[in-house]
Amino acid sequence: MKLWDKGFSTDKKIDHFTVGNDRELDLVLAKYDVIASKAHAKMLGKVGLISEDEAKDLVKALDVIAKDIQKGKFTIEDDFEDMHSKIEFMLTEKLGDTGKKIHSARSRNDQVLVAMQLYLKDELTEIKNQVKALFDLLMNLADKHKNVLLPGYTHLQIAMPSSFGLWFSAYAESLVDDMYFVQAAYKVADQNPLGSAAGYGSSFPIDRSFTTEEMEFATQKYNVVAAQMGRGKVEKATAFGISSVAATLSKMAMDICLYMSQNFDFISFPNELTTGSSIMPHKKNPDVFELIRGKCNKIQAVPNQLIMIMNNLPSGYHRDLQLVKEVIVPALQDMHACLEMMTFSLKEIKVNKSILDDPKYDYLFSVDTLNELVKSGIPFRDAYKTMGKAIENGNFKPKRDIDHTHEGSLGNLCLEQIKEKMEKVFNF
Numbered sequence: 237m238k239l240w241d242k243g244f245s246t247d248k249k250i251d252h253f254t255v256g257n258d259r260e261l262d263l264v265l266a267k268y269d270v271i272a273s274k275a276h277a278k279m280l281g282k283v284g285l286i287s288e289d290e291a292k293d294l295v296k297a298l299d300v301i302a303k304d305i306q307k308g309k310f311t312i313e314d315d316f317e318d319m320h321s322k323i324e325f326m327l328t329e330k331l332g333d334t335g336k337k338i339h340s341a342r343s344r345n346d347q348v349l350v351a352m353q354l355y356l357k358d359e360l361t362e363i364k365n366q367v368k369a370l371f372d373l374l375m376n377l378a379d380k381h382k383n384v385l386l387p388g389y390t391h392l393q394i395a396m397p398s399s400f401g402l403w404f405s406a407y408a409e410s411l412v413d414d415m416y417f418v419q420a421a422y423k424v425a426d427q428n429p430l431g432s433a434a435g436y437g438s439s440f441p442i443d444r445s446f447t448t449e450e451m452e453f454a455t456q457k458y459n460v461v462a463a464q465m466g467r468g469k470v471e472k473a474t475a476f477g478i479s480s481v482a483a484t485l486s487k488m489a490m491d492i493c494l495y496m497s498q499n500f501d502f503i504s505f506p507n508e509l510t511t512g513s514s515i516m517p518h519k520k521n522p523d524v525f526e527l528i529r530g531k532c533n534k535i536q537a538v539p540n541q542l543i544m545i546m547n548n549l550p551s552g553y554h555r556d557l558q559l560v561k562e563v564i565v566p567a568l569q570d571m572h573a574c575l576e577m578m579t580f581s582l583k584e585i586k587v588n589k590s591i592l593d594d595p596k597y598d599y600l601f602s603v604d605t606l607n608e609l610v611k612s613g614i615p616f617r618d619a620y621k622t623m624g625k626a627i628e629n630g631n632f633k634p635k636r637d638i639d640h641t642h643e644g645s646l647g648n649l650c651l652e653q654i655k656e657k658m659e660k661v662f663n664f
Contacts, residue, residue: 262319275450366575378404421477428453435464482532601634
């Protein structure tokens with residue numbers, strides 16, 4: 237069963253190659269094809285291309301299919317090319333000629349576009365909520381541990397005093413930046429492409445404003461060629477959004493792996509959140525965070541994958557675009573899992589409150605001690621040389637009672653201001 241069936245069959249090798257894993261991926265998207273088909277059926281009835289009764293029958297039948305999808309009973313057998321052909325077959329089987337009318341004034345091209353964009357809107361909404369949940373947790377941890385000092389590093393060398401308050405809220409504020417990208421991707425996806433058909437519109441008097449409102453799109457992609465050119469572009473925008481989130485999670489996962497090691501011993505997690513070794517009974521491995529790091533690094537490669545698929549395509553539809561589905565859907569699934577596991581695990585983090593008691597961290601305070609000399613009237617460069625000689629000669633005595641007061645420093649985290657930034661972008 238193919239939507240383009242003209243009474244002859246293609247070679248089985250051609251079928252296998254061109255269909256690929258579309259059937260499996262379409263099980264994820266089928267819900268959204270039904271939503272779009274319902275809107276399309278109502279519109280066909282509204283403009284008189286089918287009767288009102290036919291439109292109602294189509295909507296009822298589609299509601300039944302939607303329930304099957306929700307229950308996990310919807311399947312796409314090898315006899316069908318994709319979700320579109322299976323759904324149309326089910327409608328025709330139930331409603332006869334009325335089922336055959338559902339494809340009037342649309343193409344499989346705009347069917348895929350609208351189903352994918354409805355799917356991406358839902359996925360991006362869930363990612364926004366997951367990012368916000370992780371942000372809230374990080375901000376709470378920052379406030380809870382704001383007075384616990386932590387070594388700061390440059391070049392992986394001991395640098396200056398930091399704190400868990402700074403560390404947690406640094407990643408929280410980084411998520412604000414990521415949310416800008418996610419919101420931008422949502423805006424791109426929130427444009428109705430249905431009615432663009434194969435990319436050049438239709439001679440039927442369709443009402444695209446009706447379907448736009450029916451499916452709750454903010455606007456429509458007006459130019460039909462531009463709508464078709466959105467295929468792959470919307471997925472790429474989404475990929476940039478989630479790759480930004482992934483970069484933040486990957487970096488934090490790396491920090492956690494370092495900080496959990498015995499050489500650092502800054503943080504720990506309950507036994508049930510770590511894994512062991514087959515031969516070393518003492519091991520408590522950070523497998524969850526290593527996998528978050530690895531999966532998030534894979535996600536950061538997704539924009540480039542999509543660019544390489546689409547980079548030299550002219551306007552109009554090309555079968556290459558089928559491949560973007562198999563790139564973006566698994567990436568979104570990995571993104572959800574990484575956000576879920578990072579939030580789940582961080583709820584159980586335990587911080588070491590006496591890290592800086594170790595004398596090896598004395599040099600963390602060299603800058604603060606140097607600044608005291610400058611405050612007493614000594615020129616900075618002279619004070620720097622004096623402090624350098626003291627360190628070199630082993631005469632350095634650290635000033636540990638540090639006092640950082642400017643905005644964003646460890647003594648003035650500006651947590652409320654960071655929360656305000658997230659609220660603004662989250663509700664944008």
